[in-house]
Amino acid sequence: MSGSCIVGQFSHYAALSDDEIKLLESLEKNERRISAKSVIRDIGKPTNNFFTLKSGWAIAEQNLPDGQRQIIDVFLPGQILGLREIAYQSGLCTYSTLTDAVLCPFPKTDITKLFEQSKRLTDLFFLILAREQATLTERVINLGRRSATEKIAHFLLELQVRLKITNQELQNSFRLPMTQRAIGDTLGMTSVHVSRSMAYLKAERLVRKRGGVIELLDDAALREMAGFNLAYLQMDVSWLRGAASG
Amino acid sequence: MSGSCIVGQFSHYAALSDDEIKLLESLEKNERRISAKSVIRDIGKPTNNFFTLKSGWAIAEQNLPDGQRQIIDVFLPGQILGLREIAYQSGLCTYSTLTDAVLCPFPKTDITKLFEQSKRLTDLFFLILAREQATLTERVINLGRRSATEKIAHFLLELQVRLKITNQELQNSFRLPMTQRAIGDTLGMTSVHVSRSMAYLKAERLVRKRGGVIELLDDAALREMAGFNLAYLQMDVSWLRGAASG
DNA sequence: CGTTCGGTTGAGCTTTGTCAAACCGCGTGG
DNA sequence: CCACGCGGTTTGACAAAGCTCAACCGAACG
Numbered sequence: 306m307s308g309s310c311i312v313g314q315f316s317h318y319a320a321l322s323d324d325e326i327k328l329l330e331s332l333e334k335n336e337r338r339i340s341a342k343s344v345i346r347d348i349g350k351p352t353n354n355f356f357t358l359k360s361g362w363a364i365a366e367q368n369l370p371d372g373q374r375q376i377i378d379v380f381l382p383g384q385i386l387g388l389r390e391i392a393y394q395s396g397l398c399t400y401s402t403l404t405d406a407v408l409c410p411f412p413k414t415d416i417t418k419l420f421e422q423s424k425r426l427t428d429l430f431f432l433i434l435a436r437e438q439a440t441l442t443e444r445v446i447n448l449g450r451r452s453a454t455e456k457i458a459h460f461l462l463e464l465q466v467r468l469k470i471t472n473q474e475l476q477n478s479f480r481l482p483m484t485q486r487a488i489g490d491t492l493g494m495t496s497v498h499v500s501r502s503m504a505y506l507k508a509e510r511l512v513r514k515r516g517g518v519i520e521l522l523d524d525a526a527l528r529e530m531a532g533f534n535l536a537y538l539q540m541d542v543s544w545l546r547g548a549a550s551g
Numbered sequence: 552m553s554g555s556c557i558v559g560q561f562s563h564y565a566a567l568s569d570d571e572i573k574l575l576e577s578l579e580k581n582e583r584r585i586s587a588k589s590v591i592r593d594i595g596k597p598t599n600n601f602f603t604l605k606s607g608w609a610i611a612e613q614n615l616p617d618g619q620r621q622i623i624d625v626f627l628p629g630q631i632l633g634l635r636e637i638a639y640q641s642g643l644c645t646y647s648t649l650t651d652a653v654l655c656p657f658p659k660t661d662i663t664k665l666f667e668q669s670k671r672l673t674d675l676f677f678l679i680l681a682r683e684q685a686t687l688t689e690r691v692i693n694l695g696r697r698s699a700t701e702k703i704a705h706f707l708l709e710l711q712v713r714l715k716i717t718n719q720e721l722q723n724s725f726r727l728p729m730t731q732r733a734i735g736d737t738l739g740m741t742s743v744h745v746s747r748s749m750a751y752l753k754a755e756r757l758v759r760k761r762g763g764v765i766e767l768l769d770d771a772a773l774r775e776m777a778g779f780n781l782a783y784l785q786m787d788v789s790w791l792r793g794a795a796s797g
Numbered sequence: 798c799g800t801t802c803g804g805t806t807g808a809g810c811t812t813t814g815t816c817a818a819a820c821c822g823c824g825t826g827g
Numbered sequence: 828c829c830a831c832g833c834g835g836t837t838t839g840a841c842a843a844a845g846c847t848c849a850a851c852c853g854a855a856c857g
Contacts, residue, residue: 448694449739493695
């Protein structure tokens with residue numbers, strides 16, 4: 306994993322050469338510590354920087370005129386914040402932290418430089434964008450066509466799988482640093498209804514919660530009920546250009 | 552617009568050189584005529600090909616085990632189908648036509664070749680992916696946090712703006728080749744409720760429908776009610792590499 | 798020890814879904 | 828030219844899912 310979280314993320318998809326690793330690490334030379342529930346970048350602000358998320362959880366959200374909000378994306382350590390706005394001058398959403406976090410801001414122009422220097426990394430960024438899109442797609446299905454409990458089940462399963470990507474030894478339980486309000490804003494429902502649906506899942510002995518830690522007690526049953534298919538989290542890397550040297 | 556629809560789409564974002572145009576046109580050397588309501592590529596099939604949509608409308612959809620379906624994306628002429636699965640071996644959704652259409656299939660490997668030959672086009676594809684993502688994001692907000700009539704209003708406005716991108720002289724009315732069932736499957740509601748919501752919009756004199764043609768009678772009011780902000784459809788192109796020669 | 802924040806619970810209400818019938822426009826075949 | 832059937836839309840009565848509001852609880856924290 307080295308000092309760099311983003312290398313950890315990328316090296317899951319392809320073995321990286323030393324040069325590539327150096328390039329990626331150069332994106333993380335500036336560290337910024339930031340406390341829970343604070344805004345990283347507000348909507349409408351210039352998109353001059355991206356941020357890698359070294360530790361902690363973050364979200365992309367959008368607040369609607371009537372006071373509601375929709376959480377668009379939940380970011381886990383190793384992900385890059387802001388990529389989605391690479392083609393926009395001002396941010397389309399607000400980025401904020403859920404927990405205390407360590408972020409590494411780097412200028413947008415660094416990406417172009419990186420593209421110049423490594424085709425392989427260019428492709429990897431392409432791949433990241435495609436994966437984000439697949440996750441969003443799955444969220445669309447979740448929002449459009451699933452009941453409240455199914456939504457929650459699906460969301461929990463997705464988080465579990467995504468956490469396992471960077472943390473192999475993860476078991477069936479993990480810290481979930483989101484309030485029920487936040488879960489509701491992600492899944493398009495009220496916190497009250499999140500509470501009730503969670504209660505149902507607990508009653509059915511499908512999940513358990515203690516402290517901030519959630520435990521998935523019956524993976525198979527959860528997948529069944531949520532119609533969870535992890536294909537969208539499993540990428541193919543064979544089309545990447547260039548061989549890795551290390 | 553030349554013979555190529557995709558060039559039309561791209562040249563909106565940046566002036567292209569002759570070489571670049573030639574490269575893009577080479578993606579469209581094979582034409583395939585396909586009738587309305589047929590499957591272009593089923594879910595799970597290998598993603599060896601992309602398709603440019605030369606004419607007609609198409610969708611990406613996913614059918615759920617319980618018989619419901621969610622339409623993930625609606626494609627208009629000039630768009631590329633399948634890009635979202637560039638990083639996946641098998642398709643995550645089914646592509647089908649809404650109307651009679653002309654498609655140009657081209658192999659995935661052509662994209663890599665194209666990336667080799669033009670940095671600028673590489674960036675343009677990046678941009679396309681980012682735009683698709685922004686559209687998906689907006690659909691997430693639509694599904695998560697808007698009422699039935701707001702959803703429909705927003706959807707119609709989005710289509711209008713997107714159609715105007717390739718068809719400048721488009722007025723406030725356009726052919727909408729979607730059944731209410733299809734609209735419902737896009738917006739996460741039943742066809743019955745689509746009907747009722749449309750009736751409401753008509754009664755409020757916000758839209759009118761005759762034949763397959765829909766007319767937006769009061770743009771401002773529709774935007775107000777739907778919370779429509781077209782920022783997500785307006786990209787910034789200044790970060791693209793390389794100058795255009797013509 | 799009081800306050801705040803997140804979670805839970807209950808009662809009543811609103812929005813949307815379900816089911817079924819009727820309707821409408823349109824193309825087909827007689 | 829008409830009758831028919833078909834796909835899509837509209838309408839109505841009713842059911843269900845989810846929302847609102849409000850009270851309450853418990854843990855964390857100053």
